[in-house]
Amino acid sequence: MSSLKIKNARVVLHDNDLIQTDVVIRDGKIAEMAPTLMVKTDRVIDAKGQLLMPGLVDVHVHFREPGFEYKETIKTGSQASARGGFTTVLAMPNLNSVPSTVETFKQVQALNQQDGVINIDQYAAISAGLTSEEVDDIQALADAGAVAFTNDGKGVQNAKTMRDAMRAAASVDRPLVAHVEDESLIDGGVMNLGQRSAELELPGMDPLGESSQLARDLVIAKATGVHYHVAHLSTKESVNLVRIAKQNGVNVTAEVSPHHLLLDETDIQGDNALYKMNPPLRAPQDRMAVIGGLLDGTIDMVATDHAPHAVEEKDRTFMGAAFGITGIETSFQLIYTHLVRSGVATLEELTNWMVKNPVADFNLAAPTKVTVGQTADLALFDIDHAHTISADEFLSKGVNSPFIGETIYGQTSMTFLNGEVVYDAANDK
Numbered sequence: 035m036s037s038l039k040i041k042n043a044r045v046v047l048h049d050n051d052l053i054q055t056d057v058v059i060r061d062g063k064i065a066e067m068a069p070t071l072m073v074k075t076d077r078v079i080d081a082k083g084q085l086l087m088p089g090l091v092d093v094h095v096h097f098r099e100p101g102f103e104y105k106e107t108i109k110t111g112s113q114a115s116a117r118g119g120f121t122t123v124l125a126m127p128n129l130n131s132v133p134s135t136v137e138t139f140k141q142v143q144a145l146n147q148q149d150g151v152i153n154i155d156q157y158a159a160i161s162a163g164l165t166s167e168e169v170d171d172i173q174a175l176a177d178a179g180a181v182a183f184t185n186d187g188k189g190v191q192n193a194k195t196m197r198d199a200m201r202a203a204a205s206v207d208r209p210l211v212a213h214v215e216d217e218s219l220i221d222g223g224v225m226n227l228g229q230r231s232a233e234l235e236l237p238g239m240d241p242l243g244e245s246s247q248l249a250r251d252l253v254i255a256k257a258t259g260v261h262y263h264v265a266h267l268s269t270k271e272s273v274n275l276v277r278i279a280k281q282n283g284v285n286v287t288a289e290v291s292p293h294h295l296l297l298d299e300t301d302i303q304g305d306n307a308l309y310k311m312n313p314p315l316r317a318p319q320d321r322m323a324v325i326g327g328l329l330d331g332t333i334d335m336v337a338t339d340h341a342p343h344a345v346e347e348k349d350r351t352f353m354g355a356a357f358g359i360t361g362i363e364t365s366f367q368l369i370y371t372h373l374v375r376s377g378v379a380t381l382e383e384l385t386n387w388m389v390k391n392p393v394a395d396f397n398l399a400a401p402t403k404v405t406v407g408q409t410a411d412l413a414l415f416d417i418d419h420a421h422t423i424s425a426d427e428f429l430s431k432g433v434n435s436p437f438i439g440e441t442i443y444g445q446t447s448m449t450f451l452n453g454e455v456v457y458d459a460a461n462d463k
Protein backbone atom coordinates (compact mmCIF):
# COMPACT_ATOMS: atom_id res chain seq x y z
CA MET A 35 0.00 0.00 0.00
CA SER A 36 1.09 3.52 -0.65
CA SER A 37 2.27 6.10 1.84
CA LEU A 38 1.15 9.69 2.17
CA LYS A 39 2.29 12.72 4.11
CA ILE A 40 -0.07 15.56 4.99
CA LYS A 41 2.13 18.53 5.89
CA ASN A 42 1.18 21.57 7.97
CA ALA A 43 -2.23 20.40 9.11
CA ARG A 44 -3.88 21.76 12.22
CA VAL A 45 -5.66 19.33 14.53
CA VAL A 46 -7.91 20.00 17.52
CA LEU A 47 -6.22 19.53 20.90
CA HIS A 48 -9.14 20.61 23.08
CA ASP A 49 -11.76 23.36 23.03
CA ASN A 50 -10.63 25.58 20.15
CA ASP A 51 -6.91 24.95 20.63
CA LEU A 52 -5.20 23.68 17.52
CA ILE A 53 -1.70 22.32 17.03
CA GLN A 54 0.16 22.29 13.75
CA THR A 55 1.46 18.88 12.69
CA ASP A 56 2.61 16.69 9.85
CA VAL A 57 0.83 13.36 9.52
CA VAL A 58 2.27 10.30 7.81
CA ILE A 59 -0.15 7.62 6.66
CA ARG A 60 0.95 4.09 5.84
CA ASP A 61 -1.20 1.06 5.02
CA GLY A 62 -4.38 3.05 5.65
CA LYS A 63 -3.41 4.08 9.17
CA ILE A 64 -1.83 7.12 10.79
CA ALA A 65 1.77 5.98 11.27
CA GLU A 66 3.48 9.12 12.58
CA MET A 67 2.59 12.60 13.77
CA ALA A 68 5.00 15.42 14.66
CA PRO A 69 5.43 19.13 13.87
CA THR A 70 7.95 18.32 11.14
CA LEU A 71 8.39 14.85 9.67
CA MET A 72 11.27 14.48 7.23
CA VAL A 73 10.33 10.93 6.13
CA LYS A 74 9.85 10.22 2.43
CA THR A 75 6.39 9.15 1.25
CA ASP A 76 4.85 8.31 -2.14
CA ARG A 77 2.72 11.45 -2.03
CA VAL A 78 2.92 14.74 -0.11
CA ILE A 79 -0.02 17.07 0.43
CA ASP A 80 0.54 20.54 1.88
CA ALA A 81 -2.47 21.29 4.07
CA LYS A 82 -1.32 24.92 4.51
CA GLY A 83 -2.68 25.16 8.02
CA GLN A 84 -6.12 23.80 7.22
CA LEU A 85 -8.11 21.90 9.84
CA LEU A 86 -7.62 18.11 9.81
CA MET A 87 -10.43 16.20 11.50
CA PRO A 88 -11.44 12.58 11.85
CA GLY A 89 -13.86 11.83 8.99
CA LEU A 90 -17.36 12.94 9.95
CA VAL A 91 -20.13 10.48 10.82
CA ASP A 92 -23.82 10.96 10.01
CA VAL A 93 -26.36 8.50 11.40
CA HIS A 94 -29.21 9.78 9.21
CA VAL A 95 -29.01 9.93 5.40
CA HIS A 96 -31.35 8.93 2.57
CA PHE A 97 -29.54 7.51 -0.48
CA ARG A 98 -32.71 6.42 -2.33
CA GLU A 99 -31.30 3.26 -3.92
CA PRO A 100 -32.87 0.89 -4.70
CA GLY A 101 -36.14 2.39 -5.83
CA PHE A 102 -35.68 6.12 -6.25
CA GLU A 103 -32.44 6.47 -8.21
CA TYR A 104 -33.79 9.56 -9.94
CA LYS A 105 -33.48 11.40 -6.56
CA GLU A 106 -30.06 10.02 -5.52
CA THR A 107 -27.94 6.91 -5.93
CA ILE A 108 -25.54 5.28 -3.53
CA LYS A 109 -22.74 6.57 -5.76
CA THR A 110 -23.91 10.20 -5.85
CA GLY A 111 -24.98 10.18 -2.20
CA SER A 112 -21.65 8.81 -1.03
CA GLN A 113 -19.68 11.18 -3.28
CA ALA A 114 -21.71 14.05 -1.83
CA SER A 115 -20.93 12.75 1.66
CA ALA A 116 -17.20 12.67 0.90
CA ARG A 117 -17.51 16.25 -0.33
CA GLY A 118 -19.13 17.12 2.99
CA GLY A 119 -16.16 15.59 4.88
CA PHE A 120 -18.08 12.45 5.90
CA THR A 121 -16.45 9.01 5.83
CA THR A 122 -19.16 6.97 7.60
CA VAL A 123 -22.92 7.30 7.19
CA LEU A 124 -25.94 5.26 8.22
CA ALA A 125 -28.45 4.87 5.38
CA MET A 126 -32.19 4.90 5.97
CA PRO A 127 -34.47 2.07 4.84
CA ASN A 128 -37.34 3.98 3.17
CA LEU A 129 -36.40 2.36 -0.13
CA ASN A 130 -38.13 0.15 -2.66
CA SER A 131 -37.89 -2.62 -1.58
CA VAL A 132 -37.81 -1.68 2.09
CA PRO A 133 -35.09 -3.78 3.76
CA SER A 134 -37.41 -5.74 6.02
CA THR A 135 -36.22 -9.22 5.23
CA VAL A 136 -32.71 -10.67 5.18
CA GLU A 137 -32.96 -10.97 1.40
CA THR A 138 -33.90 -7.33 0.74
CA PHE A 139 -31.47 -6.15 3.41
CA LYS A 140 -28.57 -8.01 1.82
CA GLN A 141 -29.42 -6.54 -1.59
CA VAL A 142 -29.05 -2.96 -0.41
CA GLN A 143 -26.04 -3.84 1.72
CA ALA A 144 -24.31 -5.30 -1.35
CA LEU A 145 -25.10 -2.16 -3.36
CA ASN A 146 -23.69 0.02 -0.57
CA GLN A 147 -20.49 -2.03 -0.63
CA GLN A 148 -20.23 -1.94 -4.39
CA ASP A 149 -21.03 1.71 -5.10
CA GLY A 150 -20.20 3.58 -1.89
CA VAL A 151 -17.01 5.67 -1.96
CA ILE A 152 -17.22 5.91 1.85
CA ASN A 153 -18.40 3.53 4.61
CA ILE A 154 -22.16 3.05 4.49
CA ASP A 155 -23.88 1.16 7.27
CA GLN A 156 -27.47 0.18 6.55
CA TYR A 157 -30.54 0.41 8.74
CA ALA A 158 -33.16 -2.30 8.52
CA ALA A 159 -36.82 -1.43 8.90
CA ILE A 160 -38.82 -2.16 12.05
CA SER A 161 -41.71 -3.54 10.03
CA ALA A 162 -42.66 -4.34 6.44
CA GLY A 163 -43.40 -1.35 4.25
CA LEU A 164 -42.56 0.88 7.26
CA THR A 165 -46.23 0.54 8.18
CA SER A 166 -46.97 -3.05 9.14
CA GLU A 167 -47.88 -3.63 12.77
CA GLU A 168 -45.95 -6.90 12.65
CA VAL A 169 -42.30 -6.51 13.69
CA ASP A 170 -39.59 -7.87 11.34
CA ASP A 171 -37.25 -10.72 12.22
CA ILE A 172 -34.90 -8.42 14.12
CA GLN A 173 -32.49 -11.19 15.13
CA ALA A 174 -31.99 -12.34 11.53
CA LEU A 175 -31.57 -8.76 10.29
CA ALA A 176 -29.03 -8.00 13.03
CA ASP A 177 -27.12 -11.16 12.09
CA ALA A 178 -27.15 -9.96 8.46
CA GLY A 179 -25.45 -6.73 9.59
CA ALA A 180 -28.20 -4.21 10.34
CA VAL A 181 -26.59 -1.53 12.52
CA ALA A 182 -29.92 -0.35 13.92
CA PHE A 183 -33.65 -0.42 13.22
CA THR A 184 -36.04 2.32 12.16
CA ASN A 185 -39.16 3.08 10.13
CA ASP A 186 -37.89 6.60 9.38
CA GLY A 187 -40.30 8.44 7.14
CA LYS A 188 -43.18 7.13 9.25
CA GLY A 189 -43.96 7.13 12.93
CA VAL A 190 -44.78 3.79 14.54
CA GLN A 191 -48.47 4.37 15.22
CA ASN A 192 -49.14 1.31 17.31
CA ALA A 193 -47.75 1.07 20.86
CA LYS A 194 -47.64 -2.71 20.78
CA THR A 195 -45.55 -2.65 17.61
CA MET A 196 -43.15 -0.22 19.27
CA ARG A 197 -42.96 -2.32 22.42
CA ASP A 198 -42.26 -5.51 20.49
CA ALA A 199 -39.68 -3.76 18.30
CA MET A 200 -37.92 -2.33 21.34
CA ARG A 201 -37.81 -5.71 23.05
CA ALA A 202 -36.37 -7.29 19.93
CA ALA A 203 -33.79 -4.52 19.39
CA ALA A 204 -32.76 -4.74 23.04
CA SER A 205 -32.23 -8.48 22.73
CA VAL A 206 -29.80 -8.01 19.82
CA ASP A 207 -28.21 -4.94 21.45
CA ARG A 208 -28.92 -2.55 18.56
CA PRO A 209 -30.40 0.95 18.75
CA LEU A 210 -34.06 1.48 17.91
CA VAL A 211 -34.33 4.78 16.04
CA ALA A 212 -37.63 6.62 15.98
CA HIS A 213 -39.16 9.12 13.62
CA VAL A 214 -41.75 10.28 16.13
CA GLU A 215 -44.97 11.40 14.49
CA ASP A 216 -48.50 10.64 15.62
CA GLU A 217 -50.43 10.74 12.38
CA SER A 218 -53.72 11.57 14.11
CA LEU A 219 -52.26 15.00 14.95
CA ILE A 220 -50.78 15.78 11.53
CA ASP A 221 -54.02 16.55 9.74
CA GLY A 222 -52.61 17.00 6.24
CA GLY A 223 -50.14 19.60 7.51
CA VAL A 224 -47.29 20.76 5.28
CA MET A 225 -45.48 22.99 7.79
CA ASN A 226 -45.48 23.67 11.52
CA LEU A 227 -48.88 24.52 12.98
CA GLY A 228 -48.55 28.03 14.35
CA GLN A 229 -48.40 31.68 13.49
CA ARG A 230 -46.58 31.23 10.20
CA SER A 231 -48.93 28.52 8.89
CA ALA A 232 -51.82 30.85 9.72
CA GLU A 233 -50.16 33.75 7.89
CA LEU A 234 -49.42 31.63 4.83
CA GLU A 235 -52.84 29.97 5.07
CA LEU A 236 -51.25 26.54 4.84
CA PRO A 237 -52.32 23.47 6.85
CA GLY A 238 -50.12 22.98 9.92
CA MET A 239 -48.70 19.89 11.67
CA ASP A 240 -49.29 20.07 15.41
CA PRO A 241 -45.90 19.84 17.20
CA LEU A 242 -47.69 17.63 19.76
CA GLY A 243 -47.55 14.96 17.04
CA GLU A 244 -43.83 14.68 17.78
CA SER A 245 -43.70 15.13 21.53
CA SER A 246 -46.73 13.00 22.44
CA GLN A 247 -45.41 9.98 20.58
CA LEU A 248 -41.96 10.62 22.04
CA ALA A 249 -43.44 10.58 25.56
CA ARG A 250 -45.06 7.21 24.81
CA ASP A 251 -41.81 5.81 23.43
CA LEU A 252 -39.72 6.97 26.38
CA VAL A 253 -41.98 5.09 28.78
CA ILE A 254 -41.76 1.91 26.70
CA ALA A 255 -38.01 2.38 26.21
CA LYS A 256 -37.52 2.50 29.98
CA ALA A 257 -39.53 -0.68 30.45
CA THR A 258 -37.66 -2.59 27.74
CA GLY A 259 -34.16 -1.25 28.43
CA VAL A 260 -33.55 -0.67 24.72
CA HIS A 261 -31.17 1.97 23.46
CA TYR A 262 -33.76 4.34 22.02
CA HIS A 263 -32.54 7.07 19.65
CA VAL A 264 -34.73 10.00 18.60
CA ALA A 265 -34.31 11.05 14.96
CA HIS A 266 -34.49 14.73 13.95
CA LEU A 267 -35.75 16.06 17.27
CA SER A 268 -37.33 19.47 16.66
CA THR A 269 -39.52 20.82 19.46
CA LYS A 270 -38.95 22.42 22.83
CA GLU A 271 -41.23 19.88 24.51
CA SER A 272 -39.24 17.02 22.95
CA VAL A 273 -36.00 18.46 24.35
CA ASN A 274 -37.59 18.70 27.80
CA LEU A 275 -38.83 15.11 27.58
CA VAL A 276 -35.43 13.73 26.60
CA ARG A 277 -33.73 15.77 29.32
CA ILE A 278 -36.04 14.36 31.99
CA ALA A 279 -35.79 10.84 30.57
CA LYS A 280 -31.99 10.97 30.77
CA GLN A 281 -32.24 12.11 34.37
CA ASN A 282 -34.51 9.13 35.00
CA GLY A 283 -32.05 6.64 33.60
CA VAL A 284 -33.72 5.95 30.25
CA ASN A 285 -31.16 4.75 27.69
CA VAL A 286 -32.00 7.50 25.22
CA THR A 287 -29.94 9.49 22.73
CA ALA A 288 -31.08 12.14 20.29
CA GLU A 289 -30.02 13.89 17.11
CA VAL A 290 -30.84 17.31 15.69
CA SER A 291 -30.46 18.46 12.09
CA PRO A 292 -28.52 21.56 10.99
CA HIS A 293 -31.74 23.08 9.64
CA HIS A 294 -33.60 22.76 12.94
CA LEU A 295 -30.63 24.40 14.68
CA LEU A 296 -30.27 27.25 12.22
CA LEU A 297 -33.73 27.96 10.78
CA ASP A 298 -37.24 28.38 12.12
CA GLU A 299 -40.66 29.00 10.61
CA THR A 300 -40.09 32.77 10.47
CA ASP A 301 -37.39 32.08 7.84
CA ILE A 302 -40.07 30.80 5.47
CA GLN A 303 -40.44 33.89 3.31
CA GLY A 304 -43.32 32.69 1.17
CA ASP A 305 -44.74 29.53 -0.32
CA ASN A 306 -41.28 28.12 -1.14
CA ALA A 307 -40.90 24.36 -0.77
CA LEU A 308 -37.12 24.52 -0.23
CA TYR A 309 -38.25 25.07 3.37
CA LYS A 310 -40.50 22.02 3.39
CA MET A 311 -39.29 19.06 5.41
CA ASN A 312 -40.51 16.67 8.07
CA PRO A 313 -40.34 17.51 10.91
CA PRO A 314 -41.05 21.04 9.75
CA LEU A 315 -39.14 24.15 10.76
CA ARG A 316 -40.65 25.00 14.13
CA ALA A 317 -41.17 28.19 16.12
CA PRO A 318 -38.23 30.37 17.27
CA GLN A 319 -38.54 29.07 20.86
CA ASP A 320 -38.19 25.50 19.55
CA ARG A 321 -35.01 26.43 17.72
CA MET A 322 -33.61 28.01 20.89
CA ALA A 323 -34.51 24.85 22.83
CA VAL A 324 -32.73 22.48 20.42
CA ILE A 325 -29.62 24.68 20.52
CA GLY A 326 -29.80 24.64 24.34
CA GLY A 327 -30.33 20.88 24.32
CA LEU A 328 -27.31 20.32 22.09
CA LEU A 329 -25.10 22.54 24.23
CA ASP A 330 -26.13 20.90 27.52
CA GLY A 331 -25.80 17.33 26.22
CA THR A 332 -29.51 16.49 26.13
CA ILE A 333 -29.09 16.15 22.37
CA ASP A 334 -26.08 13.98 21.57
CA MET A 335 -25.33 14.59 17.93
CA VAL A 336 -25.97 16.45 14.71
CA ALA A 337 -27.38 14.35 11.86
CA THR A 338 -28.31 15.81 8.50
CA ASP A 339 -31.43 13.85 7.49
CA HIS A 340 -30.01 14.32 3.97
CA ALA A 341 -33.23 13.89 1.96
CA PRO A 342 -32.59 14.60 -1.72
CA HIS A 343 -35.49 14.95 -4.14
CA ALA A 344 -35.69 15.69 -7.86
CA VAL A 345 -36.03 19.34 -8.93
CA GLU A 346 -39.56 18.76 -10.22
CA GLU A 347 -40.60 17.40 -6.81
CA LYS A 348 -39.38 20.52 -4.97
CA ASP A 349 -40.00 23.25 -7.53
CA ARG A 350 -43.60 23.55 -6.38
CA THR A 351 -45.69 25.21 -3.71
CA PHE A 352 -45.76 23.76 -0.17
CA MET A 353 -48.93 21.81 -0.88
CA GLY A 354 -47.55 19.84 -3.81
CA ALA A 355 -43.85 19.39 -2.96
CA ALA A 356 -42.01 16.48 -1.34
CA PHE A 357 -40.83 16.71 2.29
CA GLY A 358 -37.06 16.85 2.76
CA ILE A 359 -33.90 18.81 1.95
CA THR A 360 -30.43 17.91 0.78
CA GLY A 361 -27.88 18.41 3.57
CA ILE A 362 -24.74 16.31 3.57
CA GLU A 363 -22.60 18.83 1.66
CA THR A 364 -23.30 21.77 3.94
CA SER A 365 -23.64 20.27 7.42
CA PHE A 366 -20.12 20.73 8.81
CA GLN A 367 -19.80 24.14 7.16
CA LEU A 368 -23.07 25.45 8.61
CA ILE A 369 -22.38 24.14 12.11
CA TYR A 370 -18.80 25.37 12.01
CA THR A 371 -19.83 28.83 10.78
CA HIS A 372 -22.88 29.41 12.94
CA LEU A 373 -21.98 27.61 16.16
CA VAL A 374 -18.17 27.48 16.33
CA ARG A 375 -16.90 30.49 14.41
CA SER A 376 -19.62 32.60 16.02
CA GLY A 377 -18.34 31.58 19.47
CA VAL A 378 -21.34 29.57 20.72
CA ALA A 379 -19.50 26.22 20.80
CA THR A 380 -15.98 24.83 20.39
CA LEU A 381 -14.39 22.64 17.74
CA GLU A 382 -14.10 19.95 20.39
CA GLU A 383 -17.87 20.04 20.90
CA LEU A 384 -18.45 19.94 17.16
CA THR A 385 -16.19 16.86 17.01
CA ASN A 386 -18.28 15.27 19.76
CA TRP A 387 -21.53 15.97 17.86
CA MET A 388 -20.29 14.92 14.42
CA VAL A 389 -17.85 12.11 15.18
CA LYS A 390 -17.36 10.93 18.74
CA ASN A 391 -20.93 10.57 19.99
CA PRO A 392 -22.39 8.97 16.84
CA VAL A 393 -19.54 6.43 16.85
CA ALA A 394 -19.94 5.65 20.55
CA ASP A 395 -23.75 5.59 20.60
CA PHE A 396 -24.09 3.42 17.49
CA ASN A 397 -21.08 1.26 18.35
CA LEU A 398 -19.39 1.98 15.01
CA ALA A 399 -15.86 1.04 13.99
CA ALA A 400 -14.97 4.52 12.69
CA PRO A 401 -11.99 6.39 14.18
CA THR A 402 -12.76 9.33 16.46
CA LYS A 403 -9.35 10.96 16.80
CA VAL A 404 -6.46 12.09 14.67
CA THR A 405 -3.78 10.07 16.47
CA VAL A 406 -1.13 7.51 15.63
CA GLY A 407 -2.56 4.04 15.10
CA GLN A 408 -6.04 5.21 14.02
CA THR A 409 -7.51 4.34 10.62
CA ALA A 410 -6.86 7.26 8.28
CA ASP A 411 -10.48 8.29 7.70
CA LEU A 412 -9.86 12.03 7.65
CA ALA A 413 -11.21 15.31 6.32
CA LEU A 414 -9.38 18.54 5.64
CA PHE A 415 -11.42 21.73 6.00
CA ASP A 416 -10.56 25.24 4.86
CA ILE A 417 -11.86 27.17 7.84
CA ASP A 418 -10.25 30.49 6.92
CA HIS A 419 -11.97 31.23 3.63
CA ALA A 420 -15.57 32.20 2.98
CA HIS A 421 -17.62 30.38 0.37
CA THR A 422 -21.08 31.07 -0.98
CA ILE A 423 -23.23 27.96 -1.42
CA SER A 424 -24.59 27.56 -4.94
CA ALA A 425 -27.02 25.03 -6.38
CA ASP A 426 -24.66 23.89 -9.13
CA GLU A 427 -21.84 22.85 -6.77
CA PHE A 428 -23.57 19.83 -5.22
CA LEU A 429 -22.40 16.32 -6.05
CA SER A 430 -25.73 15.09 -4.70
CA LYS A 431 -28.53 14.81 -7.24
CA GLY A 432 -30.58 16.75 -4.70
CA VAL A 433 -30.13 20.51 -5.01
CA ASN A 434 -33.09 21.26 -2.74
CA SER A 435 -31.35 23.33 -0.03
CA PRO A 436 -32.68 26.40 1.75
CA PHE A 437 -29.04 27.40 2.41
CA ILE A 438 -28.20 28.19 -1.23
CA GLY A 439 -26.82 31.72 -1.37
CA GLU A 440 -25.51 31.61 2.21
CA THR A 441 -21.86 32.38 2.88
CA ILE A 442 -20.12 29.81 5.06
CA TYR A 443 -16.61 28.82 6.17
CA GLY A 444 -15.03 25.39 6.26
CA GLN A 445 -15.31 24.03 2.72
CA THR A 446 -13.91 20.50 2.52
CA SER A 447 -10.68 20.45 0.57
CA MET A 448 -9.94 16.73 0.84
CA THR A 449 -11.46 13.61 2.33
CA PHE A 450 -9.55 10.36 2.93
CA LEU A 451 -10.88 6.87 3.53
CA ASN A 452 -8.32 4.36 4.78
CA GLY A 453 -5.66 6.82 3.68
CA GLU A 454 -6.98 7.01 0.09
CA VAL A 455 -8.29 10.29 -1.32
CA VAL A 456 -12.06 9.98 -1.88
CA TYR A 457 -12.71 13.68 -2.40
CA ASP A 458 -10.37 16.41 -3.66
CA ALA A 459 -11.73 19.91 -4.16
CA ALA A 460 -8.92 20.58 -6.64
CA ASN A 461 -10.53 18.08 -9.04
CA ASP A 462 -14.00 19.42 -8.40
CA LYS A 463 -14.08 22.72 -10.25
Ligand SMILES: NC(=O)N[C@@H](CC(=O)O)C(=O)O
Nearest residue numbers: 096186187311312341357358
Ligand atom coordinates in the same frame (compact mmCIF):
# COMPACT_ATOMS: atom_id res chain seq x y z
N1 LIG B 1 -37.19 14.36 6.42
C1 LIG B 1 -37.96 14.43 5.37
O1 LIG B 1 -38.63 15.45 5.18
N2 LIG B 1 -38.04 13.44 4.47
C2 LIG B 1 -37.41 12.16 4.57
C3 LIG B 1 -38.14 11.23 5.47
C4 LIG B 1 -37.87 11.43 6.93
O2 LIG B 1 -36.73 11.68 7.35
O3 LIG B 1 -38.78 11.33 7.73
C5 LIG B 1 -37.33 11.57 3.18
O4 LIG B 1 -37.07 10.37 3.04
O5 LIG B 1 -37.47 12.33 2.20
Ligand SMILES: [Zn+2]
Nearest residue numbers: 186187213265
Ligand atom coordinates in the same frame (compact mmCIF):
# COMPACT_ATOMS: atom_id res chain seq x y z
ZN1 LIG C 1 -37.93 11.04 9.60
Ligand SMILES: [Zn+2]
Nearest residue numbers: 126186187339
Ligand atom coordinates in the same frame (compact mmCIF):
# COMPACT_ATOMS: atom_id res chain seq x y z
ZN1 LIG D 1 -34.97 10.86 7.47
